[in-house]
Structure formats: structure tokens, C-alpha cells
Amino acid sequence: MSGHETGIANLHPLLRVDGLGKAFGGIQALHNVSFEVFPETIHAVIGPNGAGKTTLFNSITGAYSPEEGRILYGEKEIQGRKVHELVAAGIARTFQNVELFGSMTVLENVLVGQHVRTRCGFWGAMCRWPSVLREEKAARKRAMELLEFVGLEKVADQRSLDLPFGWQRFLEIGRALAAEPRLMLLDEPASGLNPVETHQLGDLLQEIKKRGVTLLLVEHDMGLTMGISDYILVLHQGKKLAEGTPREIQANEEVIKAYLGGAE
Numbered sequence: 001m002s003g004h005e006t007g008i009a010n011l012h013p014l015l016r017v018d019g020l021g022k023a024f025g026g027i028q029a030l031h032n033v034s035f036e037v038f039p040e041t042i043h044a045v046i047g048p049n050g051a052g053k054t055t056l057f058n059s060i061t062g063a064y065s066p067e068e069g070r071i072l073y074g075e076k077e078i079q080g081r082k083v084h085e086l087v088a089a090g091i092a093r094t095f096q097n098v099e100l101f102g103s104m105t106v107l108e109n110v111l112v113g114q115h116v117r118t119r120c121g122f123w124g125a126m127c128r129w130p131s132v133l134r135e136e137k138a139a140r141k142r143a144m145e146l147l148e149f150v151g152l153e154k155v156a157d158q159r160s161l162d163l164p165f166g167w168q169r170f171l172e173i174g175r176a177l178a179a180e181p182r183l184m185l186l187d188e189p190a191s192g193l194n195p196v197e198t199h200q201l202g203d204l205l206q207e208i209k210k211r212g213v214t215l216l217l218v219e220h221d222m223g224l225t226m227g228i229s230d231y232i233l234v235l236h237q238g239k240k241l242a243e244g245t246p247r248e249i250q251a252n253e254e255v256i257k258a259y260l261g262g263a264e
């Protein structure tokens, strides 16, 4: 039963970042950053260039090991865990520069994304056991449903590299969803999208939230961020500058000053 069904959705954070610190040589990219992300919400991280957003994402998704602080996913500490462990635990991500298996078809990309949730092992796949064939059929059906959800079912058999950029981004989201995540991190999902695609992206992210997935996104497009986020964390020079609802953030003097004085 999901937290939403039990009515406790907003009592326990799904993700808790506590006193996080990460340095690169002499540069303190993150300093004592703490915040919580509640289930079935859209939580955005914003801040001027160099604020530490990517470093934060890379720390949560296992690419970096932070030197200080803790990251709790549910009750479990996950800082320093391997990427594949985090994916298996239900944390998926997309990248600023779309990262697909370019020579594979659209459908195959989603099937690869599902792999973490399928049971058949190497020998089962080699021997084509009936149970494996049934599982494969079910996996293709689920993958096609996901493609329909992200609007790409008509191009399922095309090579993913041949898709226009915006479609590749939607495919990357579909592939991340195939791993059945509870928490999905999106690094600048609107970058490179035209205004129509950005609007479609906003709708899609809200639909994903309705499916019970919690979203954490880094985004520079303020129209999109303010339009869909439940809560926003503002980083500035590696520190938490503010957090609150879009309305609170838009009215926050410190935030306005950081952006006007910053690089954006």
C-alpha cells in the first residue's frame, strides 16, 4: 500500500539530506546542505551557475561520495552507495546531456531500463525457458505502455539516435521510469526543448507524480519550475540560501539578489 493510500504521504520524507559537504580540492562545492523531499511531490533545486546543484545530484545518485553528512532514502543511509544499488533501491535519474543507447531502438532502450526489475537470469535467457519467454512478452507489453505514456509508441522501432532531440529526452524519461523508481532525479530536463516541448514536459512530470513517483529536478527554466514544483530549494555558492513554495521563493529578497548578482 502506498503512503498516499494510507494518508501518511506527507509525514515521512522519502529523501533526507543532512549536513552534506563535498569539496573538490580547495573548492567547497557543497557546504552543510540539509533538506527533505516528501513522497509524491515535485521538488526543484535551483541556483545560479556553480551553486552546487549538479554536485548535489551526483552525490544523491552515487556518482560522488560526499565527505560530510548523510543522505537518507527512507530509513536507509545511501551516501557513497554504488549507482546500481541505488537503481535497484528505486532511485532513477536522467542526465543534462541525454544519455541513451544510441544504436538501439526506442523500444530496446526502455527494455534495458526494465532489466533491473526482471527476474530471468543469464542461463534462463540463453535457454529460452518458457517462463523467460513469458517474462519477455510481459516486458515488451510494459515497455510499449510506457512509450505510449511518454508519447513515443509510434516510433518504437526507430533507432533512438535518429529521433529529434526533444523526443530523445522523453525517451530518456521513459527509460528511467522503466526501472519503476520511487524517486526520480532529472538534471535540467527542459534544456534544449522548444516551448511546446517544455509545456509537454511539464504535463508529463505532473502525470508521473500522479503515478506515485517523487521527482527531484534541477532546472533553469523558471516558468516550468515555478509552474510545476511543490517545493523549491535554492542553492548559492554551495550553501542552502532558501527553501519554500514557488510563491515564497519568488518573493524572497535573498534569492532575487543572488540571481541578479549571479551569473544567470
Ligand SMILES: Nc1ncnc2c1ncn2[C@@H]1O[C@H](COP(=O)(O)OP(=O)(O)OP(=O)(O)O)[C@@H](O)[C@H]1O
Pocket (backbone or CB within 6 Å): 024, 027, 028, 029, 047, 048, 049, 050, 051, 052, 053, 054, 055, 056
Ligand atoms: N569535478 C569537479 N572538479 C572540480 N571542481 C568541480 C567539479 N565539479 C564541480 N566543481 C566545482 O564545484 C562548484 C559547484 O559546481 P556544480 O557543477 O555542482 O554547480 P551547478 O550549480 O550544477 O552549476 P551549473 O548550473 O553551471 O551546472 C563549482 O565551483 C564547480 O567549478
